[in-house]
Amino acid sequence: MIRILIVDDHAILRAGLKHLLSESADIVVAGEAANGVDALALARSGAWDAMVLDMTMPGKSGIELIKQIKAENAKLPVLVLSMHAEDIYAVRALRAGASGYLCKDNAESQLEQAIRKVAAGGLYINPAVAEKLAVEVLGTAGNTTEVLPHTRLSDREYEVLRHIAAGLGVTEIGRLLNLSVKTVSTYKAHAMQKMGFANTAELIQYALKHDLVDQTRD
Incomplete structure (x- = not known):
């Protein structure tokens, strides 16, 4: 059993x-x-x-x-x-x-x-x-695979990125993940820095382009 x-x-x-x-x-x-x-x-x-x-x-x-x-x-x-x-x-x-x-x-x-x-x-x-x-693990698909910026993010940074791209604010994300607003803002800042984005609009555009937002979620 x-x-x-x-x-x-x-x-x-x-x-x-x-x-x-x-x-x-x-x-x-x-x-x-x-x-x-x-x-x-x-x-x-x-x-x-x-x-x-x-x-x-x-x-x-x-x-x-x-x-x-x-x-x-x-x-x-x-x-x-x-x-x-x-x-x-x-x-x-x-x-x-x-x-x-x-x-x-x-x-x-x-x-x-x-x-x-x-x-x-x-x-x-x-x-x-x-x-x-x-x-993603081997870093190759033939000889031409590009390492996408979001794969460099920590798991929490990635999670925050997805929630931001889905339209949530830092307060709502903090409530959802049981984190302080300051902590969420820090994860957001780290994600943007690692990915080379100057503003939230660029981050959202990237997430949508690469299908990082779950369109099936209610």
């Missing part, structure tokens, strides 16, 4: 996942957590075959949580289940140590397969993500 830990800050979504897996013959939801702190505590205290993790929760970001979980328990597979399309966060999640990435829109048809794959020690990603991961 595959024992999984579900981590999502929305109780209704956790209930939905449990219902989705309720008829599985070999997968059981043995624990739930609504935030990163509880997830870490449960990961330390239980014997899990896999963790199903929501990418975006208040406070500690999904990327940071993946890194901490893998630092403490390198053998625990983490399957990211996210509202964001694969091309938005998948590569960063995998580089942080995740074993798979699945968009919530595909959960009904693919969740059981994805859990079995990562629990068995495999990777669950679609071909497009695999190709993008190879390009």
Whole structure:
């Protein structure tokens, strides 16, 4: 039996996942957590075959949580289940140590397969993500691949960039990520400096050009 830990800050979504897996013959939801702190505590205290993790929760970001979980328990597979399309966060999640990435829109048809794959020690990603991961990690696609400026950003800088490009102000971003306005402004400034932008309009234009804004988000 595959024992999984579900981590999502929305109780209704956790209930939905449990219902989705309720008829599985070999997968059981043995624990739930609504935030990163509880997830870490449960990961330390239980014997899990896999963790199903929501990418975006208040406070500690999904990327940071993946890194901490893998630092403490390198053998625990983490399957990211996210509202964001694969091309938005998948590569960063995998580089942080995740074993798979699945968009919530595909959960009904693919969740059981994805859990079995990562629990068995495999990777669950679609071909497009695999190709993008190879390009960003190896830094090459033939001999002509350009290293795009946003790939140099830290995970938090990238997260702030995306929220700014989606039209959020620093106060709203701070509330969403549980960060101070000053901290958000610092991440924004660092991102603009690394990418060589003089103003927010240039940053937004770049993000839209390179499809860094999730158009599927409500």
